[in-house]
Amino acid sequence: MIYLLFGYFATVSILSGIFTIALKNPVHCGLSLLSLLLHVAGLFVLLNAEFLFAVQIIVYAGAILVLYLFVLMLLNLKTEEQYLHKKYPFFLFAGVAILGELLILVFQTPYGGAQGAATPEVVLQTGPSHAVGITMFSDYLLLFEIVGVFLLGAIIGAIVLAKTPTAPAAGADR
Amino acid sequence: MIPLSAYVGLSFILFMTGLLGVLIRRNFIIVLMSVEIMLNAANINLVAFSHYLSSMAGQMAALFVIAIAAGEAAVGLAIIIVVFRGKIATNVDQINLLKW
Numbered sequence: 001m002i003y004l005l006f007g008y009f010a011t012v013s014i015l016s017g018i019f020t021i022a023l024k025n026p027v028h029c030g031l032s033l034l035s036l037l038l039h040v041a042g043l044f045v046l047l048n049a050e051f052l053f054a055v056q057i058i059v060y061a062g063a064i065l066v067l068y069l070f071v072l073m074l075l076n077l078k079t080e081e082q083y084l085h086k087k088y089p090f091f092l093f094a095g096v097a098i099l100g101e102l103l104i105l106v107f108q109t110p111y112g113g114a115q116g117a118a119t120p121e122v123v124l125q126t127g128p129s130h131a132v133g134i135t136m137f138s139d140y141l142l143l144f145e146i147v148g149v150f151l152l153g154a155i156i157g158a159i160v161l162a163k164t165p166t167a168p169a170a171g172a173d174r
Numbered sequence: 175m176i177p178l179s180a181y182v183g184l185s186f187i188l189f190m191t192g193l194l195g196v197l198i199r200r201n202f203i204i205v206l207m208s209v210e211i212m213l214n215a216a217n218i219n220l221v222a223f224s225h226y227l228s229s230m231a232g233q234m235a236a237l238f239v240i241a242i243a244a245g246e247a248a249v250g251l252a253i254i255i256v257v258f259r260g261k262i263a264t265n266v267d268q269i270n271l272l273k274w
Contacts, residue, residue, distance in 0.1 A: 006176050010184045017188050017211050021195030026203055033207050036188075040214050047181075047225040049233050052217075052240075059240055064210070064247045071251045072203055075258050084198050085267060091197035099190035106182050119228040135230040136237070143234075147241045154245030161252035165259075 006046055013039040030069050037061045048120055050128040181222035188215035200265040202254045206247065213243045 016036035023029050041056040085091065123131045136144055188211055195208025217236045224232025263269045 002176065006180065010180070014184070014187055014191070017191040020211060021191060021199060021204065021208055026201055029204050029207060033210065036211065037214065040218060043181075043184075043218055044221055046176075047221045049221045049225070049236075052221060052233055052236055055237060055240055056217075059244060060210075060214075064244055067247055067251060068203060068207065071254060075203075075255070085200055088198040092194060095190055095194040095197060099186065102186045102190070103183055106186060107179050109179075131230060132233060132237075135234060140234050140238075143238060147238055151241060151245055154248050158248040158252040161249070162255045 002046065005042070009039045009042040009046065013043070026072050027069070030065065030072060033068070034061055034065050037065065048123065048128070051132045178222060178226045181218060185215045185219040185222070188212075188218065191215075200267055202257070202266055203251075205266055206250045206254070209246070209250075210243060213239055 013036050016032045016039065019032035020029050020036060023032065037056060037060045041053050041061070044050075044053040044056060126134065192208045192211030192215060195211065196205050199205055199208065217239055220232040220236045220239070222232075224230065224236075257263055257269065262271060
């Protein structure tokens with residue numbers, strides 16, 4: 001059963017990824033990106049990361065993708081004749097070659113590493129979201145605060161960039 | 175039990191899909207979407223290692239990656255709006271203001 005689910009999520013996410021970069025109409029690309037994000041969220045459930053599953057759906061599929069679709073509809077991009085880069089066969093060849101090499105390496109490398117303390121039993125005892133919260137607000141507190149400042153900077157930057165430019169005479173006192 | 179290499183292989187395939195999207199597409203927004211695909215591939219990798227090594231660190235990193243992705247999308251889309259409004263370019267390969 002778990003193999004079946006993994007196969008489904010993996011196949012559909014790879015196919016949606018390919019559709020995202022291959023379809024001509026940008027809105028269709030956005031919708032296949034949505035499908036990719038939802039199936040990656042399914043993979044997170046298979047990996048016992050329930051909190052990340054919720055965050056992926058709420059933040060990625062709910063907020064970021066809607067932002068993309070808003071901008072797509074706002075700009076009203078025309079579907080162009082030449083939608084690929086001029087030199088795309090070269091890039092395509094290079095990309096597929098690197099992909100093949102990496103896949104060969106991945107399936108040949110023996111895997112090993114130090115086991116941590118958060119085994120599935122321990123996580124189940126405290127509850128998945130609870131465990132994430134405990135870790136985030138103890139070991140990763142500084143990182144959490146830095147991300148908060150970063151997001152504030154991103155918000156201010158986006159507002160300043162996208163603000164409607166006013167005529168110099170009207171905005172002389174700025 | 176699904177082997178870890180299956181997740182890592184899936185993550186590589188998705189990452190290369192995103193990289194190819196950045197390289198071969200001319201549309202601004204599709205290029206940004208391809209960056210999102212790459213970030214998702216990295217997230218799968220982080221969460222898979224977090225699961226197989228029984229550690230919370232990977233999940234934390236994935237959460238922060240999602241936060242960074244939100245900021246990147248906001249600033250990137252603002253830049254796209256500026257470029258479009260100023261009629262500077264309509265495709266990625268036409269932007270050469272910073273080229274010298």
